[in-house]
Amino acid sequence: MSAKPSNWPLNVVFSPQQCYHSSIPAHVLSHIRGSVHKNSKADGRSSSVSIRTITDPSHPAVRQRGLFAAKKIPQHTHIIDYSGEVHADERESDYDLTLYRNRDGDVNVGVDASKMGNEARFINDYRGIRDKPNAVFQERRSDSGELRMSVWSSSLPIKKGDEILVSYGKGxxxxxxxxGVSVKEST
Ligand SMILES: C[S@@+](CC[C@H](N)C(=O)[O-])C[C@H]1O[C@@H](n2cnc3c(N)ncnc32)[C@H](O)[C@@H]1O
Incomplete structure (x- = not known):
């Protein structure tokens, strides 16, 4: 079992690997898990990030946590995969990202990191903090063939100490x- 990162909350299970909920239909599960069953590098861990409690009173998520660059991260670089519980049931969670939708639109698969996850669950949205995001979410297949939501730096390097910020989207x-949070931006 992996050691918890520093500043990890007591009420959340630290899990750098994706876990699968029983709500996922078998054919969708095999699509997400992929066909190559071999152990791959656990990309749900990253030495380039650290979790910090936000103390700046002007930050809109003050007293919450955020994810920060522990060293310089070059542009267009994989930072970490977003781990959590992969599920196909309805959830009301502020930590739930869409991972996959089938063509018919009747199966929506998300990764919910409300109860278990890794450092990526602490990434805040850029609104009210910076002019634009410095990171993006992007699906990818791992070496083992598993579909994952990953976090990449955008077109500029991220300086050591900078907060890693994405766009959650207007929706x-x-x-x-x-x-108090503007949704006028185009992303
Ligand atoms: C996925 S969590 C991000 C991590 C969270 N700050 C924490 O400490 O667990 C999403 C929550 O973070 C907060 N948040 C993220 N970005 C924000 C922003 N730009 N302005 C205000 N709150 C934000 C909101 O409370 C939101 O529901």
């Missing part, structure tokens, strides 16, 4: 009607 904020 994420609209769905939550969060006062």
């Amino acid at each position: 994420w904020w609209r769905a939550r009607s969060v006062d």
Whole structure:
């Protein structure tokens, strides 16, 4: 079992690997897990990030945690995979990302890191913090063939100490009607 990163919350299980919930239909599960069953590098761990509690009073997520660069991260570089519970049931979670939708649109698979996950669950949205995100979510297949949601730096390097910030998308904020957070931006 992997050691928990520093500043990990007590009420969340640290799991650098994806876990699979019973709500995923078998044919979708085999598509997500992939056909190559071999152990691959656990990309749910990264030495280039650290979890910090935000103390800056002007930060919109003050007193929460955020994910920061522990060293310089070059542009277009894989930072970490987002791990959690992969599921196909309905969830109301602020830690749930879409991983896969089938063509008919009747199966939506998400990765929910509300109860288990890795450092990636602490990535905040850029709104109210910076002009634009410095990282993006992107699906990829791991060496073992597993479909994962990964986090990459965008077109500029991320400086050591900078917060890693993505766009959750306008829809994420609209769905939550969060006062004071602008959703005018195009992403
Ligand atoms: C996936 S979590 C991010 C990690 C979270 N800060 C924590 O400590 O667990 C998403 C939550 O972070 C907060 N958050 C993220 N980005 C934010 C932003 N730009 N402004 C305000 N709150 C933000 C909101 O409370 C949101 O529901």
